[in-house]
Amino acid sequence: MLETVDLLDPRIETSALSAYGALWWNRTWGLRGALNRFPEDQVDQAPNDQLQVDIQRRLQSPVSDSYLSVGLGWEQNHFGSQGSLSGLRLSAGGRVHLPGVVSVYVNTGWSPNLKHLGTRQDVSTISVETGLVIEPMPFISLRAAYRYHLTDYTEAVTGHDRREVTDGFRFGSGIHW
Numbered sequence: 001m002l003e004t005v006d007l008l009d010p011r012i013e014t015s016a017l018s019a020y021g022a023l024w025w026n027r028t029w030g031l032r033g034a035l036n037r038f039p040e041d042q043v044d045q046a047p048n049d050q051l052q053v054d055i056q057r058r059l060q061s062p063v064s065d066s067y068l069s070v071g072l073g074w075e076q077n078h079f080g081s082q083g084s085l086s087g088l089r090l091s092a093g094g095r096v097h098l099p100g101v102v103s104v105y106v107n108t109g110w111s112p113n114l115k116h117l118g119t120r121q122d123v124s125t126i127s128v129e130t131g132l133v134i135e136p137m138p139f140i141s142l143r144a145a146y147r148y149h150l151t152d153y154t155e156a157v158t159g160h161d162r163r164e165v166t167d168g169f170r171f172g173s174g175i176h177w
Helices: none
Strands: 017-025 029-037 049-063 066-078 084-097 102-111 120-137 140-155 161-175
Touching: 029 066, 049 084, 049 120, 066 102, 066 120, 120 161
Parallel strands: none
Antiparallel strands: 017 029, 029 049, 049 066, 066 084, 084 102, 102 120, 120 140, 140 161
16 A cells, blocks of 8 residues: 655654653663654554563773663563463664764664463564664654564464564654753
């Protein structure tokens, strides 16, 4: 299905929701959480709710706003009325502060074994989000990103491997200290 978008129309009509938060201690250990929610009728076999929580460790932090981190966490995927799956998640992330008020970031995660749900067997997920952060004033940030969430599983009835994707652009703002 092809949709046209009027870029001059300021209205944004969506029922999708995305939220995240991160807290760092001494720029070494961090706790990061993210929630991504889509209307159930906009996904087929992919999850319509994704909750991710990670404890991360900075491996390298050459300057205060730039870092590389790895983590271990938990991911829960809700598949509408069919139920939820959850399991261990491995994560990695990084941010590079560019000259001025701009940073580039990436957050990735892999849940290798979320078990079974209905006819979905051996479910696993991969998520990648990358984008720009602009900090025009202290404590204020604007974010533009692209997020890709891949759900792999084996269809129990046919034995075929299946792949479902939810992806899209995200725009938002936040406060930090």
